[in-house]
Structures are given as C-alpha cells and as structure tokens.
Amino acid sequence: MVRLITHNLLACHVKGCTSNNFPLKLQDVQIALREAEFNEDFLRGFIPRLEWGALVQAAREVGDDSLPAEVPEMLDDEFLKQLHHVLLEIHIDEGSMVCPNCKHVYPISSGIPNMLLAEHEIG
C-alpha cells in the first residue's frame, strides 16, 4: 500500500539525482479511503519527523487541502484526527510518482509503489 506516510519518506535514487529529488510528485492517482485505527501516541511522536511542506503538497495532489501550511502550536484533537486521516486513510491504489529533478517515473500499481531501477540507473 502507499499512503502519504510512506510517500513522505520516499525520494528519487536514480544515479546522480541527489538534490531536489524529494518530494516525488503524485500524478494520475486513483484514491481509495479506508478507515484506520487512530493512535494519538504515534501521531504526536511522528509529527517532528515529518517533512511538513511535502505532506501538505502531496495531500493537495490527491485532492485533500485540509492541512494547515504550518504545524499548529496547539496539537488539538481536531488537528490530530485530520492528520491521521491524511497520513493513514488515503490510499493511492494506482498512479505514479515523478521526480521533480530528473523526471524519473515510479509507478504505483495495486497499491504498491515500484522503486526498482534498471542496473544502469543505480547510483
């Protein structure tokens, strides 16, 4: 499965592509919403590890603009529920992720992103 939690960790790894290689741009996506168990401890611990700007951008690319541009100072229930939804309940079943630098396309098929490279593309 690829959800935005995973998208926030992925970067392009084509040989020589080492800057501006994140976040991968989501294109032609087919989305499914599936409920996931809410875990407040996880979310509070995970927020400092997120690349927030990348998450906001990716959420917009899949049609969700509910997140604020900056992480709010007060992490209230409403915000945590919204973040939970964006990170863990939006599934990208089909589509592709495109490197902003070298334009390499990583396809997503049946919910699984393909990060394999051809031998000559490996750094």
Next chain:
Amino acid sequence: MSKVTPAVIDDDPSAYETKHVHEVYDQIASHFSSTRYKPWPIIAAFLASLPPGWVGLDSGTGNGKYLPLPLERPGSVWTIGLDRSRNLLDAARNAGGAVREVVWGDVLGNGWRIGAFDYAISIATIHHLATPARRREAVERLLQSVSPSHGRVLIYVWAIEQDALSKRQIPTTPDASSPGAIVGEDVYVPWVLNPQPGPQKTSRRRKAATESEPEPSHEVQIEPQTFHRYYHMFAEGELDGLVNEAAKQLRLVIGPHTSAQRHTLGVEIVQSGWERSNHYVEVKRWQA
C-alpha cells in the same frame, strides 16, 4: 533431495541473484506466506523497545511477518516493508490481518530521504547477496536510511553454525586463498513444495501449466517440487566485520561516542551474537 549443497557464482552477481534468489521467491511466495511464525526473542525485544512515533524500514520484508510488531501496542510505530519479490509483497501488504505499507524495491537501492527512518531491520536477507561488496553495500544502505543522530539497525543473517535442532547441514570447504580470513560458505538451500492434500493450494506456476495443457485425468498426481535458493552462510565475526567495512565506507567513526568527539558521525555496535542458527548485530548511530 533436500540437502544443502555448495554453490558457485558463475554469472554477474546481479543476474545470478535474479535467477537463484528473486525468481525462486516469486515462485514459492504463495507457500512461503502461509508459514507460521513466532518472532525470535531479540527481534521481538528490539521492536518492543521502540518509542511511539518512530518509523522504520524492514529491508527484505518477505511475507511481512515483522510489520505488525510490537503486537502489544499496535500502530504505535510504523514499519515500512521493502522487498524484491512482488509476489511476497502481496502477502506482506496484509500481514497480521491489517493493511501494511510495502514498497517494491531492492535492498541495494536508496529510495528514501537520507536518514528518514528511526530504525531499520534486515532479517534473513543480506545472506542472499552474492558478493562481499554487495553485502557490504546493503549494510551501507541500512546505515544511510536511519537518522544520523539516533538511528538503530538490527541485522540477522544465517550462520554456518546451525542449531542442533536444525535439519540443515552446511558443507564446509577449506579456504586456501585467504587463510585466517573470516569467510562464510556459498550454498544452495532447498525448498520443497509438497503436494497439498484436499482442496489444492496450487502455485500460480502449476496452475498455469495445468491450464495450458490438457489434463491426462482428473486425479492429477503432483510431484513435490524442489527449489534451490542461494545463501551465503556467515562465519562467526563476519557480520560484525561487514558493519565495520560499511561504516568505513560512509566515513563513520566506529565505537561508542566519547565526550571528546565533536562534529563527528559515528556508529556503535550495541550487541552482536548468535541466536537460533543466525548471526545478528544491533547498531546505533550517533552524532556529536
């Protein structure tokens, strides 16, 4: 039939692994995923010790059996599974009855933000790489995937020294070229697919075969099929040596952080040893 036999790597290592590792796993995936599993104590303890909010990489996740851990507090950490076998990922994506995060990729790839993870595990995977340089690179990728300031990595590989309970017997050959060096053994380990009684759990391969050929009768007798997977069985001390080599490549200081060190990146071996026919090593990165 089901004996461990010596292996000779007679091809480009990447092509060799495709044939003797990846293609085999893709063929046995449907059976492999039904194997019951209880995590070994050190792996379970490692995953149980992670603080809430941590995200990790399971490099070579196979059927995803570690993705649901720790069971006593589900969802408090997230482990992302990576594997080279697309068929195994079909099992991993629903490991433990919930939807998991899995990525199709190579353990020698680096498709992550540098240092994106808090922890990484690699269980029974690096021993499928066919040269010392590729095994070292796989360790480098693990060290690079985790946070430079607090990242933790746990690696398990099969050992030459097998458990008394294990049925595997590893053939050993004297290594004349480098006496005294710590070297493991390249072997093939058989996987026997026995015919299933009752409603048949046929693999995709067999199904394809029966669909394309007219069946001689309705009582088709299926012979057990044996697949040979390539393994590099590790010698004692070899895994620690690999971690040291990988750390050197990445210019990381090896050893615990001392107060005198400044502007330094390092890696410390927290524990290493042998458990149930495996060598393991746990390391922790530090930044001063």
